[in-house]
Amino acid sequence: MTDEAVQTPFTPPADRVEIGARIDALMPQALADLTELVAIPSIADERVVDPAECVRAAEWVRDAFLAEGIPAELTETPDGTYAVIGHRPAPAGAPTVLLYCHYDVQPILDEHEWLSPPFELTERDGRLYGRGSADCKGNLIAHLAALRALRADTAATDPNAYPVGFVLVAEGSEEQGRASLDRYAEANPELFRKADVILIQDAGNFANGVPTLTTSLRGAVDVVVEVSALEASLHSGEFGGAAPDALAALIRMLATLRDERGDLSVPGIPTDQVWPGVEYGEDAFRGDAGMLEGTERIGSGAVADQLWARPTLTVLGIDAPPVVGAVAAIQPRAAAKLNLRVPPGADPAALRDALIAHLHAIAPWGVQVETSAGELGHPFSADTSGESFTLLSDALTDAYDGVMTVTSGGGGSIPLTNVLAGINPEAEIVLLGVPDPESRIHSTNESVDPNEIRRIALGEALFLQRLGARA
Numbered sequence: 001m002t003d004e005a006v007q008t009p010f011t012p013p014a015d016r017v018e019i020g021a022r023i024d025a026l027m028p029q030a031l032a033d034l035t036e037l038v039a040i041p042s043i044a045d046e047r048v049v050d051p052a053e054c055v056r057a058a059e060w061v062r063d064a065f066l067a068e069g070i071p072a073e074l075t076e077t078p079d080g081t082y083a084v085i086g087h088r089p090a091p092a093g094a095p096t097v098l099l100y101c102h103y104d105v106q107p108i109l110d111e112h113e114w115l116s117p118p119f120e121l122t123e124r125d126g127r128l129y130g131r132g133s134a135d136c137k138g139n140l141i142a143h144l145a146a147l148r149a150l151r152a153d154t155a156a157t158d159p160n161a162y163p164v165g166f167v168l169v170a171e172g173s174e175e176q177g178r179a180s181l182d183r184y185a186e187a188n189p190e191l192f193r194k195a196d197v198i199l200i201q202d203a204g205n206f207a208n209g210v211p212t213l214t215t216s217l218r219g220a221v222d223v224v225v226e227v228s229a230l231e232a233s234l235h236s237g238e239f240g241g242a243a244p245d246a247l248a249a250l251i252r253m254l255a256t257l258r259d260e261r262g263d264l265s266v267p268g269i270p271t272d273q274v275w276p277g278v279e280y281g282e283d284a285f286r287g288d289a290g291m292l293e294g295t296e297r298i299g300s301g302a303v304a305d306q307l308w309a310r311p312t313l314t315v316l317g318i319d320a321p322p323v324v325g326a327v328a329a330i331q332p333r334a335a336a337k338l339n340l341r342v343p344p345g346a347d348p349a350a351l352r353d354a355l356i357a358h359l360h361a362i363a364p365w366g367v368q369v370e371t372s373a374g375e376l377g378h379p380f381s382a383d384t385s386g387e388s389f390t391l392l393s394d395a396l397t398d399a400y401d402g403v404m405t406v407t408s409g410g411g412g413s414i415p416l417t418n419v420l421a422g423i424n425p426e427a428e429i430v431l432l433g434v435p436d437p438e439s440r441i442h443s444t445n446e447s448v449d450p451n452e453i454r455r456i457a458l459g460e461a462l463f464l465q466r467l468g469a470r471a
Helices: 014-038 052-065 138-152 180-187 246-255 282-289 305-307 350-360 388-399 415-424 450-470
Strands: 072-077 081-087 096-102 123-125 127-129 163-173 199-201 213-217 220-229 311-320 333-341 367-371 406-410 428-432
Touching: 014 052, 014 138, 014 246, 014 388, 014 450, 052 081, 052 163, 052 350, 072 450, 138 199, 138 450, 180 415, 199 415, 199 450, 213 282, 220 246, 220 350, 305 406, 311 350, 333 350, 350 367, 388 428, 388 450, 415 428, 428 450
Parallel strands: 096 163, 096 199, 199 428, 213 406
Antiparallel strands: 072 081, 081 163, 123 127, 213 428, 220 333, 220 367, 311 333
């Protein structure tokens, strides 16, 4: 990291002292709320969890925001899940801020890898462990804490209790990538056009204790490749060595996707882009990624180039017999699911087509290849020239006791950002959140530092207070 967070002598402004004290007093309630919310296994996949659990989580979210004076209700989206959507009009002359988060979570993966029950918030060495503790229930709790810190005693009866207006959007199936809320927003754009500023609270900090605004997101598209070579499986002793093996063919095809340095080697997909912002140190990355001793980082660019500026391709899964129970047989068919991440400035459709063309072109031994692709997720670049971006950056610096806010890219994708930018091009969109590299989001033993919830909530509250004061 070359644009290191600079710690300067810090004299907190008066609003930082006042609102900071409120946030500190509210943290026990915030952590109790997080405990309740993590205990609901809101995985939006009926094959894994009863859909009633997602409804229960949606009701919890609705009731929590209703209690803070934000009119909210459950709204069914096209995939059958519920978003919690609300609107509180702004005081005369004040702007409206859209608060985004999601209450659904990733599946837990291997339960045996968890050191504590995944749906029981557990403190360990100063961090709180549980599925969704960081992504994204911790962000949701930060929204609530910020609102509570701003809310006057008369909020239930005083329409001017908040300095700005709000649109609330808490999504219910973000982790499944079904773009359901996107389609809902496109069909119901009026509410989303009310926002002057959009806070996408589903990103995270570059490092623990370093306030970070995410300025770019990679897009994504999944491609499934299926290889067929035989009518049925064959005895590997009698036919092996002459009969084409679908699994071996697939392995050869996947091996062509990267060169010896680990760079993508698919014709039509460039891999020379450079990230212009904060750098990510090699040692810091090795530690954050949990790389084993002796392993080498892949790719020819700097860490930030590889993560935020260049496309990447991951094999998400392979359909093949498991080791346990495997028999001595040549496989007639095999398949793999590939995840292509697309950096800002690149066309996801063009990169998808290049990948598919390559898979067909390099298939060995005349095997039959079929490909299918999922929905396109477009990359996103934030406009950092607006007043709200600067105001939020300064508010976060104050919340983090003078640590300067940095900007970074995001390797993940949040397709809703582009939808909202299309619906409401005049609104400023900024991304932030409570996770840090230790959070292990989407992995086992996900965790959050409660201090990050406190500081993000404080930064958000300061931003909302100052934004309203400017009006």
